[in-house]
Amino acid sequence: MADLLNPAAWLLVPVQALLFLVGAPLLAGWIRQWKGRLQNRRGPAPWQPLRDLRKLFAKEALVAHSASTVFRAAPYVVFASTLLAVCIVPFISILQPATAIADMIVLVGFLALGRFFLALAGMDVGSSFGGMGSSREMLVSALAEPAMLMAVFTLAMSAHSTNLSTVAEYNLAQGLVLRPSYLFALLGLVLVAVAETGRIPVDNPATHLELTMIHEAMILEYSGRHLALMEWAAQLKLMLYGVLLVNLFFPWGLAQTLSPAALLAGLMAVAAKLAALGMALAVGETVLAKMRLFRVPLFLNLAFLLTLLGLLSHIILEAGA
């Protein structure tokens, strides 16, 4: 915890948060644009989501008669917890003091907290769609969380730490070694990310056919700034998973000192990696079709299996590492 006392490092935290806040809509827009291109249409500009957010913030908020305070508090809780989550991942620099405040497990906890209130909000209005969305969301998350933690454990057990920046540091120090455990963990985490962020093939962010929605069904009743917060939180979550994938498994380029140059380089590297990831995701969403809800468990079981394999192969093949 040497860098705990480093004010510059602490200064990095809000900066990174801001970068996230801006970057998340951009990433979403980027993916949307690429999907458009792949579907032979000119997709919207990458900064379209930012425009949407601004518009939504300006609109008045409608709240159903039957909604209670939970409904109005939920967007803030969801947004706050997601924001905290993004504050504790090493984004552009490994020197990320906030990771000491909360480690990987707390990260999972933050996401769970957000989801908890999201689902409550879905049930609050008392329309059948919200309940349906909440029910499905909780199923998906319940199945995704163990897989997520298994992947986390694989990293944690090889780095002997659950501190994210420590893990990234460790992997960076290791250099590029082909580890079956990491391969499995990576694949598993990708699947989890897809499920958790409600992308195809688990959920379709673009759909508005009630019976197929998961995430959209929960926020169906939201409007105005509440909706904006919800959307923003969702985009943050998407980007968060992206950053986790790229920075934990491919930590190259992360700044190891606090010199402006290093930081800038780190930013560039991350941006490049995320862009690549975004394209890959767009491709995936184009070629795949959304699956039936009751095939999702199989999908997630596969994820769990992969991560478990990762853990076991770490323990058996790379024992003591």
Added chain:
Amino acid sequence: MNAMAPPLLGQSLLLLAALTLFLSFALLGQTRLTAAIHQFAWQGAMVAAVTALVAAGEGARHLYLSALLTLGLKSLLIPWMLHRLARRLEMEREVERLHHPAVLLLAGTVLVVFAYWVALPIERIGGHASRNILAISLAVVLIGLWMMVGRRQVVAQVLGFMSLENGLFLAAVAAARGMPLVVELGVAFDVLVAAILFGIFFFHISESIESLDVDRLNRLSEEETE
């Protein structure tokens, strides 16, 4: 009784004891009621004779009294009562069908052997004679019990019980030259009362179930209460 006792005495004792045993075998196999009662009376007489002999041999005065008690109770009073009952329940002619008489008797012999085997370790009391008599009395006891298990007719069961008591008396006399007088009297009293009660029960049973077959006494069964 110790070795100084004249051999004749010991032999006659053994003879009587053996007769007692034989009689309980006869009882075990006997299906005709009146005959059974007679045999039982004879057994009582045998026991009384043994008692008297020991009394003579040992010069133990109080044994004469117990001999008299035995004679009076076991071979006169109780048989007489049984006869009266049998007549009043008109069942002198009654003959009980035994299912497997051979098994009954065979098991009896097994019991005798068993009794000897059990009595073997008993050393310190008196001489061999008394030990053998003890074994015989044990056999009589077991056979009496076996008779109660094997015979379904109430009177037969009572006879089994009584001959079991005969075995006890025999043991008391043979092994310990009789019990102290107070006990003797108490025992005799109890036996008497028991006999009377048996008499009462014959009537109750025969009027509650129109027969004296104990296998009919099975209202208080817990089978299939589920």
Added chain:
Amino acid sequence: MTAPLSLALGALAAALLSAVAALAADERPMLFRALVSPLFGLACALLLAAGLGGLLHPGVARATLPLGLPWLHWHLRLDALAAFFLALIGVVGLAVALYAPGYAREFEKRESLAVLGLFTGLFLTSMVLVVLADDAFAFMVAWELMSLASYFLVTFQHEHGANRRAGFLYLLMAEIGALAILLGFGVLAGLGDGFAFDAMRRAAVGGGWGTLAFVLAFFGFGMKAGLVPLHAWLPEAHPVAPSHVSALMSGVMLKVAVYGFIRFCFDLLGDMQISWGVAVLVVGAVSALLGVLYALMQHDLKRLLAYHSVENVGIIFIGLGLAMVFAGAGFPALAALGLVAALYHTINHALFKGLLFLGAGSVLHATHQRDMERMGGLLKLLPWTGLFFLVGCISISALPPFNGFVSEWLTFQAALQAWALENGILRSLIPVTAAMLALTGALAAACFVKVYGVTFLGQPRSTPARKAHEVSFGMRAGQGVLAAACLLLGVLPTFFTGLLDTVPGLLLGQHLPQATAGGWLWLTPVNAHTASYSAPLVFAALALAWWLAAWALRRGAVRQVRRCDAWDCGFSPLTPRMQYSATGFAQPIRRVFGPLFRIEESMSRDEEGLLRHRLQVHDRLWEWLYLPVGRAALRAGRWVGHLQGGNARIYLGWTLATLGALLWLIS
């Protein structure tokens, strides 16, 4: 250290007094509010003081009660472990004491307050005695008293046949468990010299006998703690008791069972064996998972909470199992971590389960409903209860920054140290149990989204739910205390881990190396490099982020919100019947985990031609374990019945046979 003990004895006296005072409460309900409950509360306050005192100044105090047998008086002993559990009993009891008077009002007409007060007092007394007992004799007597008092509380409303059945099942299993514990103590006492715990400690039984004793104790205490597959009595018995008693039973009595297990295995038994730890670990994990799955299928509020007790006890035993494995493998520091995690979850579960049961009691009080399908929208009618219940839900779902999360985090940290073990099997087994724990946590979250969403959110589903009213101040205060405690333990974990640290110091002779090395702000169970968690900062940051968002929007263009109807796809407006029901909410999970349940589903048309859907989800363990055992007992009974066939000759035959057999035996 003697001061805490005298405090505890005072608490005993107060509890007994309240029990006695209750006897007169039938005619004068006033007495119940004015004397019985205050005495109860006093007892609990004393217990809390005693417990904290004992934890702050670790040490051992002894006393002897002139009770029991003339030559075997009851020995009492207060050490760190006992102190911890006294504090636990105290804090939950305090809330219950605040809550009880208001709740008991509705019994005033129909039921006997005397019975309620008497047995509640006895219940408290017996639990304190169990914790304080220092010889097997006192322990068992107190244990039996505990079972019996709680039995009478379970059958308090004995008009309902269901309650009587539940009570019978409870008593039966409690007695069986007690017998097992007794035999366990018997083994220790037999190999040691006598029933005093000191003698057993000296004997330090290990090896085969130790394993036997462990198995017996694990069975007995596990049955009382409600571990799968011995949990069947729990979801029957806890819901039918009066709610504040359910809070005591679920929140405290199960913990007393945990106490017994810790005392037996960590203190009295000899050196730990890895295999024991593995057994505890696996059983704990299975209990946690099955518990939460069955809980998801319930729509009776209190029954659901009871099943969650099974789950949480499972989590506690996971922690204990880890501690035992590490202790057996010779890593006292890690064992201490596991133990602290388990203890932390113990107190946490006591707090939030107590809170939830009190909340359920308030709902029951307000709506006279236990079936969630008939509730809804209660948050508007019972704002305070709703708020406290929400706190309980977040805590039990192990979400930051509340207390449930801290203990699960510690448990995960302990599990993550598995790489230290040599044995590859263990190294792979422990993370898998950790994954089961994760699944459990996620499912618990799902379950409480269902509970809160169906009960407090949405629109009322029945008239009573529409007519509900907020409960009296005392009842709210009782819940408030526990809710505050939940937040406190969630935000200041370093302080409490520091307190708990004395327990492993007592049992394992090992403190957490540097749990609070980084100061009160940083919780670093192993070391700063491995993992760190700063709950206060997290809490602050969460508040800050919320405030920022709100503040930013406050300056936004449009302030006010407009109320309107919910989106109904343009058809007729939504009715409460259109809402998602609890059953519907759990349907996907029911379908995914189908094989674990015995599901009876049927559709039928009733006379008006309306479709009726009937769904019953049963605990498979009934048909796998309990029914066979029951049938076996029945067969044995029938066989015994055959003995009593009614034929005197056969009876005589038995006598003869016995005689012959015995003579044969001795010759």
Added chain:
Amino acid sequence: MSALWLMLAAPAVGALVLAAVPSLPLAGWLNTAFSAAALAAALWVGETVSRHGELASTYLRVDAFNVYLLVLTTFVGLTTAIFSRPYMREVCHQGRLTRRRMRLYHAMYQAFLFTMLLALSTDSLGILWVAVEGATLSTVLLVSLYRTPESIEAAWKYFILCGVGIALALFGTVLIYAAAQGVTGEGDAGLSWHRLYQNAARLDPGVMRIAFVFLLVGYGTKVGLVPMHFWLPDAHSEGPTPVSAVLSGLLLNVALYAVVRLKMIVDGALAGGPTAQLAGHLMMGFGLISFLVAVFSLRRQKDIKRLFSYSSIEHMGLMTFALGMGGPLATFAALLHMLVHSLAKSAIFVGVGHASHIAGTQRIERIRGLIRTQPRWVGGCCWGWRPSPAFRPSASSPASS
């Protein structure tokens, strides 16, 4: 000494007097009075014993062990007598009994008390036997008092089984006497319990082993040890309730008392031998079997009096186990349990008689909701049910020590 004679005289005289008294109400009162006299005398005895430590004559001997049983017996005798007066009057009014049988009942009740007290206070094994047999004979007619086929059948089985058992016990007694010949000499000394106890070491182990087997089977039949217990549920369930109460509350205790006394001698005789623990182990075995079988029968009983008679077997098994185990704690627990069980069980039978009287049936499922109508009775029964769990720890803790 005179206290002792008085205590024995009270019921003896009572039996004779009540046999002569024709008037029913008077008989009821007399019955109570004589029982009360017996209790008073027993207390007096207790007081003297507590002062002198022991009270002995040629045939009688009261020490710390049996004095408390004496007081207990007379106490239960009194309480049951008090209950039986109105109860039997009620029964008589219902016309289930004739006056003659009521006379029989009262006389036999006193006679039974007399035999109990004699058995407890005597020092001679022979008289002990006579008394226990006398107890059987005096209660047989009480069991069949109603003259229903069931009651007659029950009485017959009771009579036959206990008769045989007792006869076997006599055989054992004879063997002991025989073994004692060379040691204590002939005559009453040979059966005097304390003489035998003093010289136990010099008795022939071989004989004593066989003797104990016969005695255990014999007196065990009256204790109700499985598999000699078959008479017990029948007799308890068919007889009039006061009789069930005294049978279960007193007779079983006395039989167990006899077994214990004999065990002490046999232990002395076998001490140091290869089978030193024989007696204890046999008792533990029988106790365990009885306990298990009783437990299994308990859960399928529909007749409430049968139920409680099985619970008597269960408790007796428990006590036998504990006594067989020996050791101060176990013995103390067993005696305590005996005390509580006698009081509770007689109370319960009284209560149950009351209940089945009200409900007009002995089937449990028809006896319902009594806690509403008869709270006091239910309270009594709850108290009666208590002992089994409460004392189980104390009774079986030393199992392994």
